[in-house]
Amino acid sequence: MTSLPPFAPFPAASLRAELVPTEWAACLDAWIALAEAHLSLSDAQVSSITAKDESSTSFLVAFMRETALGGPNILGSSEQARTLFKDAFLLTSRLLRSNPPPIPLVQWDFLADLSKAYGKKRAAPLVASLPKPAESLLDSSLTGLKKFLIKNLDAGLSGNIKEVEERLSRVNPLIHTSPHVASFFLAGDDFVDGLISCYKIMNPPLRRVIITTTYLCLVGLIEGESPKYSLLTDQLYSLKNAANTHKTGPLNANDSLVAELVTSTPLLQQVEHKLEMSGTSTSRARTVLKDLAAFRKVGGMSRPKKLIRRKVDKGKEVAPSGHAMVQQELHVHRMSQITQVQDLFPELGSGFVSRLLDEYNDDTEQVIAHLLDGSLPPHLHDADRSEQLARPETSHKTSHLAPRNTPPQLPNRRTVFDDEPDGDLANLTLGTSRLHIGKRSPKRTADDILADRSAAPAKAAILSALAAFDSDDDERDDTYDADDVGGAVDRTNDEDVGGTTEETLYRAWQTDKTVFARDAETRRGAGRRALRDQTGMTDEAVEGWAIMLDRDPGRLKKLDARYGDWKGPRQQRELLGTAWRAGEDESGTGESGNETGTSSRGGGRGRGRGRGGRGGGGPGRGGGNVAGPTGDKDTEAARRRKEASKGSRANHNRRDQRAKKMARGGFAG
Structure with missing residues (x-):
């Protein structure tokens, strides 16, 4: 046999919806016949015929993708659908073991769709038994995926968040199936650091998929034939350090990846169980597990209950059957x-x-x-x-004309203005046991009310209310979150950052500005570690300080003046004089060109306004001798300037004021 007919492409959901049942059954029969024909070939013929047939490879890729998206139910419930589902898996197994295997079948996306469609029970042995050439091709495709994820996870909101969520969701079944893939992603710290950094974004679907990916990767290290307990312990220590850093930062301590991971997944229980079963449980592992357990949030693994808006029953809905009512x-x-x-x-x-x-x-x-x-x-x-x-089944519709019990009639309401009271109301009597004089209960103090726990809410009600609170609610205002504004928020000022801390940051800035870079490599460097130890600040606070320093040149000048190196009197080349000099003009500058101080007399002008005696008010007065300088010429000049400026300051020229009054018709007192 040299060749077989090509496979017809597996249609997408939109095309499958247009096929009538008879056409779909004919397609299933054709695919089954062709798949079983390829399965009947020997291993050598599969390598020479089936592996080189592009139509078979394209059919399997589309089949796995559509089945992973919609589940096996898209094939139908017939015997033909079950047969094709089984034959597709057997044909994929033969092709993956061929030498060499088709390249599209050893890519991470195809194996991830295969793992999701057939589950871990069937896919795990197949992926674990890949030959060396196929495993090398798989690692190459995973390398490109890992680089893309690390780049966009570190970028945060600047990266392609939607694509990150979709690729993590798609690769998770493969991580769950293959311990080799789980250890591949955890080789190095960059991938875990990216997950921790990207979890800070307030995106609930993205957060859920990050938690799932982290959990599956860590659990994958202790599965398989050769568990990697040492690598697992190192990764758990990295998570503990990240949780401690987040706890000391400005964000909520419970709103971190580690806190959610140890709360919503059985990670710690699984690791502890595996370590005890293998006999490799050490004091180092027990210590880190105990430290991580301290980050568990109150309420255990229970998720907050979500409110469901129920549709109002107007009597026009389809009446459900007994089984459907139980499901509802x-x-x-x-x-x-x-x-x-x-x-x-x-x-x-x-x-x-x-x-x-x-x-x-x-x-x-x-x-x-x-x-x-x-x-x-x-x-x-x-x-x-x-x-x-099972979905609720509908049997019949409820008619609004169906007979119902007559509702009880409400009693007639009467008032004191009615002519004749109702007979029943007239005979109504009130028991004397319900009558009392004064207050019914004795006087209670505030202490008595607080001590009475009968009306206090139960502990279960309080815990239920706390569990119902959803910290990821979409109405939360995250406009000014530190990771959403494109840079760390400067939460420090002159009062918050002491002189020693500010000087340490300034010295580090002058020495090496790269220590303030915002990347994972710098944060793990020795320079940043020393800066954190000296200042007690987090990475976000240190980077925020540098960002605000770049934005405010005036602040840098202040720091230079405050903490800059001063070389002594030789650095000061000019000493300005402050004494008063004769011959100064009205602008306050004398013949020598030096600026006058606040002690200048007469017409010298300063910065403030003072209030002196009768002749001492007005701007520029320093409170000295108003007679001016001792020289006769200078004295007369000073007096003339004083008299000339009197009219512009206060009401001292009384003669002119009296003249104006008399001119308006006033009389002398």
């Missing part, structure tokens, strides 16, 4: 638990997860732990993992 009354907390499990295991159906929760008494931690260990009971281990919750 499913508590919202159960739906929250199902969503929590599906965040970590997206291939599981909601119906299967609901059965797991029933098996383990709604304990989400136990469900996740047994799924990770593969220790489910036989009746659940072999069950359909893509099972969905």
Whole structure:
């Protein structure tokens, strides 16, 4: 056999919706026949015929993508659909083991779609048994993905956040399936640092996918044939240091990746269990686990209940059946638990997860732990993992003309102005036991009221109210968040930053400005570490100080004047005189060209305004002898200047004022 007919492309959702059932059944039959024909070939023929057939590769890529997006149910519920689903997996297995395998099938996106469509149970052995050439091609594709993620995670809001969320969501099933992929992402600190930095962005969907990625990567280190406990302990220490740094910063201590990770996932329990089972639990590992447990938020793994807007029943809805009514009354907390499990295991159906929760008494931690260990009971281990919750079935419509019980009639209301009282009201009597004189209860003081705990809210009600608070609510105003304004906010001023701290920052700025750079490598450097130890400030505060210094040149001049190096009297080349000199003009500058001080007399002008005696008011007076200088010529000049400027200051020229009064018709006193 030299060749086989090509595969017809697998259609997208929009094209599948246009196919009638008979056409779709014909497509399934054609694909099954062709897939089984390729499966009947020998290994050598698969390498020479199937692996080189681009139509088979294109069909499998599109098939895995569409199945991962919509689930196996997109094929239908017929026997043909189940057969094609099985044959596609077998054909992919044969092609991945061929030498060499088709390049599109060893890319991270195809294997991620395969892991999501078929689940960890089937995909994990296949990915783990990849030959060396296929594993090398997979690592090459993962390298490009990791570089893209690190670059955009570090960029924060400046990066492509939407694309980061989509790629992390797509690669998570592959990380969950393959411990090799998990250890590949955790090699080095750049990827984890990027996740921690990007988690500060107030984007709930992005935050959820970051938590899932971090959890799957860390748990992947302790799975497989050769767990990497040393690398796991190093990563846990990095998370602890990041949590401590966030705790001392300006943001909320509970609003960090580490706090959410140890609260909403069973990471610490899984790691502790694996270490004890392997016998490699050391004091170093136990210490870091204990330190991370201290960051757990109050309320455990329970998620806040979300309010659901229920539609008002106007009597026109379709009447549900008995089974549908039971499904409609499913508590919202159960739906929250199902969503929590599906965040970590997206291939599981909601119906299967609901059965797991029933098996383990709604304990989400136990469900996740047994799924990770593969220790489910036989009746659940072999069950359909893509099972969905049954939707309510409609049988008939409720008619508004259906007979109903007559509602009780309200009593007639009468007032004192009615002519005749109602008979029932006339016979109404009031028991004497309800009558009292004065206040019913004795006088209670404020201490008595506070001591009475009967009306106090229960502890469970308080915890429930706290759990209902959603810190990621969209109405929260994050306009001025430190990570949303494009740079760190300067939260320090002259009162907050002491003289020693400010001088230390200034000396570091003068020595090496690169120590204030805003990148992960600088933050881990020895210079930044020494600066944090000396000042006690976080990385965000140090970088914010440098940013504000660049924006305010006047502040830099003040720091130069305050902490700059002064070389002694030789540096001061000119000494200005402050004594008064004869012959000064009205501008305050004498013949010598020196500026006059505040002690100048007569017509010398200063900066302030003083109030002296009768002749001492007005601007520029220093409070000296108003007679002026001792020389006769200078004395007369000073007096003339004084008399000339009297009229512009206060009301001292009384003769002119009296003349004006008489001119207006006044009489002498």
